[in-house]
Amino acid sequence: MEEIIEDLAPSEPVFCIDPFELRASAARFMNFPGRPLYAVKCNPHPFVLETLFDAGIRDFDVASLGEIELVESLFGKAAGQFFNNPAKTRPAIRKASELHGIRFYTADCIEEVEKILQEADLSDELIIAVRLATPGKDARYVLSTKFGASADEAARILQHVHARGVKAGISFHVGSQCLSPGAFGTAMTLAGKVARKADVPISVLNVGGGFPAPYPGDSPASLQHYFSHVIHGRQKLALAPGYMLLCEPGRSLVATSGTVLLQVVVRRGNSLYLNDGIFGTLQELGHPKESRPVRLLRNGDRPEKRPAEFKIYGPTCDSNDVLGASFTLPDDVQEGDWVEVGMMGAYSLAMRTEFNGFHASNVVRLTG
Incomplete structure (x- = not known):
């Protein structure tokens, strides 16, 4: 990735x-x-x-x-x-x-x-x-x-x-x-x-x-x-x-065939604002019982800090654009980092919107 x-x-x-x-x-x-x-x-x-x-x-x-x-x-x-x-x-x-x-x-x-x-x-x-x-x-x-x-x-x-x-x-x-x-x-x-x-x-x-x-x-x-x-x-x-x-x-x-890569736009304390949310491919993750495997991706230095819980917000101006469950990521996550969210093949592409002017994801076919 x-x-x-x-x-x-x-x-x-x-x-x-x-x-x-x-x-x-x-x-x-x-x-x-x-x-x-x-x-x-x-x-x-x-x-x-x-x-x-x-x-x-x-x-x-x-x-x-x-x-x-x-x-x-x-x-x-x-x-x-x-x-x-x-x-x-x-x-x-x-x-x-x-x-x-x-x-x-x-x-x-x-x-x-x-x-x-x-x-x-x-x-x-x-x-x-x-x-x-x-x-x-x-x-x-x-x-x-x-x-x-x-x-x-x-x-x-x-x-x-x-x-x-x-x-x-x-x-x-x-x-x-x-x-x-x-x-x-x-x-x-x-x-x-x-x-x-x-x-x-x-x-x-x-x-x-x-x-x-x-x-x-x-x-x-x-x-x-x-x-x-x-x-x-x-x-x-x-x-x-x-x-x-x-x-x-x-x-x-x-479900297991889809992975979405999201960028951290802003970190505010233990809240992360990503470039996608419930109006995009993360719609199902608005449900508090839904969770997916997540991993931090960073060019250059490897994240090595201890894991921490982060509240996740999407990019829109709607206050409902927040995930129901937190993400566990290294504590040094910062603006510009990328987050890999796995097992997103079901209902994510199908239910994404362009609400608030945020555009749909690029779609990449992996080789296999």
């Missing part, structure tokens, strides 16, 4: 993408007992998508027309696309169907099912998965507060989908950064109850995302432990012949 700073002499943040880490993560998900779909929202950079595709991830979880168009621009019809946003606009459904040939959709209410049936081209076979709400108590970010039908509602929606002559499926999401493999087993048990109550053929089972990244302070089990709960739970469901088993990894596929 020191060489990158020396070569670029940057004045703005630098975001580094490591293709080796992407390929290694993709290889682990090739052991999933079904089809892994990369959640494009997590990091939509074309280099990330291309590297994952070349490593065997050929299907994508897309949530908008923009993501659909991005994937098709890179891979044409060679990539599978699954429109899994439960709340879609009519023009997006119509264009996804007519222009891009998408046949797989997700809904969590009858109104959304009807919208899909009214706007999609019905000349080809559709599949509509019903999003089921799950507890999410073992996840850092609970995702069932916005999307997901209750068990009783999901059964009724499945019956409605089947009655309309469309193949039905069940999907759920246990929540982002889920540290309990058993949460997938619990969700699978709930899905089984819904399937039995609906009593219709289940052509798709989508277990969503939630597979965790190994952030500091977290000690996630291996992916195989998560997959084992999916395999065991699948055996309890009455699934239609030729059913599809899907998952939607995002964070766990790309």
Whole structure:
């Protein structure tokens, strides 16, 4: 990383993408007992998508027309696309169907099912998965507060989908950064109850995302432990012949592939003002429970002072531009030093802004 700073002499943040880490993560998900779909929202950079595709991830979880168009621009019809946003606009459904040939959709209410049936081209076979709400108590970010039908509602929606002559499926999401493999087993048990109550053929089972990244302070089990709960739970469901088993990894596929290099603009006591913050690539670090590995980089003398805790502020004039957790760095950190923040591949590039006139990061592809 020191060489990158020396070569670029940057004045703005630098975001580094490591293709080796992407390929290694993709290889682990090739052991999933079904089809892994990369959640494009997590990091939509074309280099990330291309590297994952070349490593065997050929299907994508897309949530908008923009993501659909991005994937098709890179891979044409060679990539599978699954429109899994439960709340879609009519023009997006119509264009996804007519222009891009998408046949797989997700809904969590009858109104959304009807919208899909009214706007999609019905000349080809559709599949509509019903999003089921799950507890999410073992996840850092609970995702069932916005999307997901209750068990009783999901059964009724499945019956409605089947009655309309469309193949039905069940999907759920246990929540982002889920540290309990058993949460997938619990969700699978709930899905089984819904399937039995609906009593219709289940052509798709989508277990969503939630597979965790190994952030500091977290000690996630291996992916195989998560997959084992999916395999065991699948055996309890009455699934239609030729059913599809899907998952939607995002964070766990790309988190370790990203590193951001930030410069110290001002040191004021034990507060550091960096050239990026929560309105840039550090958005997730505004959460007090989020931490990442950090390291001080300096041209010339090596920092040798004892470690100290520093409160971290971003560059904008918004007083909310402050990280939820401190950074531990050598006590002689000073203006002009650089800070390497690791494990930033997930949601950092995707959520950065140019608020207050601060520009987005340079993106560097590491060799590998």
